[in-house]
Amino acid sequence: MISSQKQAGALILPATAMVVLFLCLPLVLLFRFSLNRFVPGEFMVEALTLENYARFVSDPYYTSALLTTVVMAIGVTALCLVLTFPIAMYMKRASARTKSLLVLLVFLPLFVGNAVRAAGWMVAFGQQGVVNYVLVGLGIVDAPLTIMYSPTAVFFGILSINLPFAVLTLQSVLEGIDDNASDAAMSLGATPFEAWRLVVLPLAMPGVLAAGVLSFILTMNAYATPVLLGGPQFRMMAPIVASEVLDQANWPSGAAVSFSLMGTTLILTILINGYVARRYAYQR
Amino acid sequence: MVKGNSPSELVGRIAFHALVIGGFAVIVLPLVLVVWLSFVSDAILTVPPDGYSFRWYAEMFRQPQFMDGFATSLIVALVATLAGLALTIPASFVLARMAFRGRDAILHLLMSPLIVPAIVIGSALYMMFVEVEIRTGLPITGSVWGLAAGHVLLTIPWSIRLVSANLVGVNPSVEEAALSLGATPLATALRITLPIVWPGVVAAALFSFVVSFGNLEVSLFLVSAGETTLPIAVLQYLQWKINPTVAAVSVLQIVVVGTGLLLTSRFVNLARTV
Numbered sequence: 305m306i307s308s309q310k311q312a313g314a315l316i317l318p319a320t321a322m323v324v325l326f327l328c329l330p331l332v333l334l335f336r337f338s339l340n341r342f343v344p345g346e347f348m349v350e351a352l353t354l355e356n357y358a359r360f361v362s363d364p365y366y367t368s369a370l371l372t373t374v375v376m377a378i379g380v381t382a383l384c385l386v387l388t389f390p391i392a393m394y395m396k397r398a399s400a401r402t403k404s405l406l407v408l409l410v411f412l413p414l415f416v417g418n419a420v421r422a423a424g425w426m427v428a429f430g431q432q433g434v435v436n437y438v439l440v441g442l443g444i445v446d447a448p449l450t451i452m453y454s455p456t457a458v459f460f461g462i463l464s465i466n467l468p469f470a471v472l473t474l475q476s477v478l479e480g481i482d483d484n485a486s487d488a489a490m491s492l493g494a495t496p497f498e499a500w501r502l503v504v505l506p507l508a509m510p511g512v513l514a515a516g517v518l519s520f521i522l523t524m525n526a527y528a529t530p531v532l533l534g535g536p537q538f539r540m541m542a543p544i545v546a547s548e549v550l551d552q553a554n555w556p557s558g559a560a561v562s563f564s565l566m567g568t569t570l571i572l573t574i575l576i577n578g579y580v581a582r583r584y585a586y587q588r
Numbered sequence: 589m590v591k592g593n594s595p596s597e598l599v600g601r602i603a604f605h606a607l608v609i610g611g612f613a614v615i616v617l618p619l620v621l622v623v624w625l626s627f628v629s630d631a632i633l634t635v636p637p638d639g640y641s642f643r644w645y646a647e648m649f650r651q652p653q654f655m656d657g658f659a660t661s662l663i664v665a666l667v668a669t670l671a672g673l674a675l676t677i678p679a680s681f682v683l684a685r686m687a688f689r690g691r692d693a694i695l696h697l698l699m700s701p702l703i704v705p706a707i708v709i710g711s712a713l714y715m716m717f718v719e720v721e722i723r724t725g726l727p728i729t730g731s732v733w734g735l736a737a738g739h740v741l742l743t744i745p746w747s748i749r750l751v752s753a754n755l756v757g758v759n760p761s762v763e764e765a766a767l768s769l770g771a772t773p774l775a776t777a778l779r780i781t782l783p784i785v786w787p788g789v790v791a792a793a794l795f796s797f798v799v800s801f802g803n804l805e806v807s808l809f810l811v812s813a814g815e816t817t818l819p820i821a822v823l824q825y826l827q828w829k830i831n832p833t834v835a836a837v838s839v840l841q842i843v844v845v846g847t848g849l850l851l852t853s854r855f856v857n858l859a860r861t862v
Contacts, residue, residue, distance in 0.1 A: 309688070312682045312686050312688065315678035315679060315681060315682045316678065316679045316682040316683070316694065318674075318675045318678070318679070319675040319676055319678075319679035319698055319744060319748070320679070320694055320697060320698065322675055322740060322741065322744065323697055323698055323700065323701065323741065323744060324697075326713060326737055326738065326740075326741045327700060327701055327704065327709065327712075327741055328697075329716065330709075330712035330713050330715065330716040331704070331708075331712050333712065333715060333716050333719065334708070334711060334712040334715060337715060386607070387607055387610065387611035387614065388611070390604050390605075390607040390608045390611065391607075391608055391611040391612065393604075394604075394608045404853070407853075407858050408849065408850070408853060408858065409612070409615070409616060410615060411849055411853075411858050412619065412842070412845065412846050412849060413615055413616065413618070413619055415798045415799065415802045415845050415848075415849065416619065416802060416838075416841060416842050416845050416846075417802040417803075417804055417819045417822070417841060417845075418804055419804055419819050419822045419823040419826060419838075420618075420619070420622060420819075420822060420838040420841055420842065421618040421619065421622075422618075422826065423618070423622050423625075423822070423826055423830055423834060423835060423838050424617065424618025424619055424620070424621040424622045425618050425621075426826070426830040427618075427621040427622065427624070427625050427633060427830065427835075428617065428618070428621055430633055430830070432632075432633050432634055432635060433633065433635065434621060434635055436635075437635035437636070460614065461618075463614055464614045464615055464617070464618055467611060467614055467615050468615055471611075471615075495596070495597065495600075496597060496600060497597075497600055521705075524705075525705035525706065525707060527706075527707050527804070527805050527808075528804055528805075528823060531823075531827065532823070532826050532827065542705070542707040542805070545707050545708070545711055546707060546710075546711075546808060546809075549711045549714065549715070549809065550714075550808070550809065555715060558711055559711070559715075562705075562707075562708045562711055562712075565705065565708070566704070566705065566708060569705075
């Protein structure tokens with residue numbers, strides 16, 4: 305139906321041009337600005353310097369924030385995977401009706417926006433919140449705990465955002481695994497746990513890896529949750545980018561932090577991928 | 589699964605269900621609590637509340653930043669959805685039907701708004717808009733148009749994915765038959781192909797709307813003081829305090845997004861879209 309290359313080009317050009325103009329070009333500009341110099345009072349001075357990147361690796365303000373972000377990303381991803389597998393298996397086994405309901409239940413929070421979900425955690429974690437009410441009511445603690453504006457609050461906030469992504473990623477892989485494989489293992493004497501560990505888990509490994517990488521990347525770039533649940537003293541990378549660009553108008557630094565964040569995320573993702581692939585191959 | 593009766597298997601099953609329930613709780617709890625707070629009658633959060641009322645929903649309508657934010661979000665999401673579809677439907681046709689050099693490269697490029705961190709997209713767009721504004725005098729920064737352009741970008745990967753997925757299932761010989769019987773290419777596209785891929789297009793439209801309406805990180809850089817979206821208004825309010833009014837506004841957002849998703853799920857298998 306599309307008769308010529310020229311026609312095909314005309315059909316695909318607008319979308320491509322949109323991405324080039326509004327993503328590629330701005331990123332090139334952002335990279336160029338990261339090499340500029342920030343002079344207080346003068347805004348941005350044209351230069352070709354790496355000093356913004358040098359400050360990123362030497363200034364404890366950035367390195368501690370990066371460390372916080374990476375530790376948070378690893379911790380959230382670990383618990384995320386532990387919770388994702390049972391949920392995804394449960395969804396795979398559910399009847400068609402239950403499954404579509406559960407999928408919708410997982411999907412709704414995904415698009416409601418991170419600020420709204422942070423609001424929910426504020427209700428849970430506040431001094432007068434639901435969690436403290438339950439803990440004090442059950443006599444587990446004597447006085448309300450301070451959970452808001454702590455790394456714990458941010459941890460649960462981000463976990464709750466990443467879980468739907470991880471569940472849907474893993475579930476789509478689990479759907480492709482034949483139940484007969486684990487049934488065969490159990491009929492040959494494996495316990496359900498052994499069947500899971502030796503048969504299902506290796507088959508599902510690509511899905512686990514994809515879900516883990518997604519959760520890791522999402523945490524590295526988390527913005528609203530650390531801002532709303534972590535409070536002003538708690539620093540992660542994405543809020544730093546926003547504050548440098550918008551509040552301090554320090555574009556060169558904001559740009560350098562942006563690229564450093566993307567670079568760190570990329571390198572760590574590749575390392576994790578490589579590590580899991582090696583370990584997994586070794587286990588087989 | 590074969591049900592065992594040994595104690596260790598019982599422990600295993602209990603642990604499994606505890607993790608399932610715990611996991612779902614972490615996913616759903618925040619939304620449940622927001623909805624609950626919006627019906628509480630006290631002005632500040634106290635557990636248990638003194639009573640329940642609808643008055644915060646009335647209060648919400650008296651707060652201009654939320655009502656204006658809702659209107660802006662609605663307009664931007666509609667513009668972004670329509671513009672996004674106009675760009676991605678033709679592109680999806682080419683990507684699904686033709687093999688050409690650089691096809692994969694273009695596909696990766698069109699998917700890239702999903703890969704670059706939203707906060708970086710926002711920063712980069714903001715700086716470019718300011719630069720363009722300085723050079724040309726066009727008021728882009730903080731305008732609805734700049735905002736909509738950023739949101740169009742975000743909808744592209746989802747639309748390409750949803751429309752292409754539908755197109756792949758269409759047998760091209762149906763179209764060839766129409767063409768050989770004398771229909772013009774345009775008539776064939778509009779009267780044969782479009783009706784077949786309609787579910788994909790509707791799903792792409794609803795998904796784009798939901799993605800744009802709920803976006804926070806890119807909007808953050810592209811809004812101005814007088815022109816805020818609903819999620820940004822909620823974010824700014826929450827940085828100050830949490831109360832039933834902002835919970836009611838959040839419920840509004842949940843209802844809009846939820847309706848969009850419920851409609852989408854009638855057309856596509858949602859589990860296959862992420």
